[in-house]
Amino acid sequence: MPVENHSSVTEFVLTGFPGLHQEYYGLVSALLFFVYLITMIANVTVIFLFATNRSLHKPMYYIILNLSVCDILFSTTTLPKIISRYWFQSGSISFTACFIQMYFVHYFGTVVAYILFQMALDRYLAICHPLRYSRVLTKSNILILSITAWIAAKACPLMLVIRAYPLPYCASNIxxxxxxxxxxxxxxxxxxxxxxxxxxxxxxxxxxxxxLAFIIFSYCSIIIAVRKIANVQGRLKSLSTCSTQLIIISLYFLPRCFVYLASNVGITFSADVRIVIIMLYSLAPPMINPLIYCLRAKDMRESLLKHILSHTVFPFRVFVS
Structure with missing residues (x-):
């Protein structure tokens, strides 16, 4: 039987970090703004490199493009409001807006999980089934997988909102x-x-x-396949192609698994520690991921260096002439 909505709450108030003293509000808001700025610049740079360099139009970089778009949208959904909470002491959010934010928080989190699944699939096929790689992971198939991820991810977050919105909220709004x-x-x-x-x-x-189950299966299969390679140099080369994706996947899944396991085995955290952990695993990967692409992925690194050199060497030549 559906619950009748007799909520007396018209808005919610986000506390942020409950134990934070007001004297640190400016510092925290500046830090969060810096994180948002770096996240936007880094991910927009990845999108720009992809758009201007045809050598990056490969299955793996289409997956990275999706991840960058999702990271931008997730950070834009979450960070501006909490920045205003500390910058302008404005922590209130309307009843409906809070549920809209809730939907997008869970939606983009789900999309990222599906994109990381695609990353693992890419490396699994490239190393365990190299002859099938070019036939299976074509640009059109990657496009289909990406669209499916963005569409399929809508279902569960929408279900959560539909079930939670009509509940009676008649007590605290904090x-x-x-x-x-x-x-x-x-x-x-x-x-x-x-x-x-x-x-x-x-x-x-x-x-x-x-x-995560498929990711673990794929990397176990990769390790088994790599061990069959005769020379050590070949093994290291194969593993190095997985390093970028493995770091990104670890940043997303390991902290979340730790939090879920800790809560189930009775490990408790204070509210501030819990929120700090959640903020770290929610907001650090979108900022760090592009740095990992540009440092670890050869094509991305070369493309970035090419753009940097073209904008630094050319003005110098004009000055000299």
């Missing part, structure tokens, strides 16, 4: 977090959370463990 998410909102509902939290937990596990 969300102890830096952005609206399912747990942060539904704990404020004046009703039993069990019918709503269990499907949310199943959704989180499917989203997290589904792609």
């Amino acid at each position: 969300i102890t977090h830096c952005f609206c998410d399912h747990i942060g909102i539904t704990v404020l509902a004046c009703t039993d959370r069990a019918p709503y939290s269990i499907p949310a937990l199943v959704f989180a596990m499917v989203t997290l463990l589904g792609p």
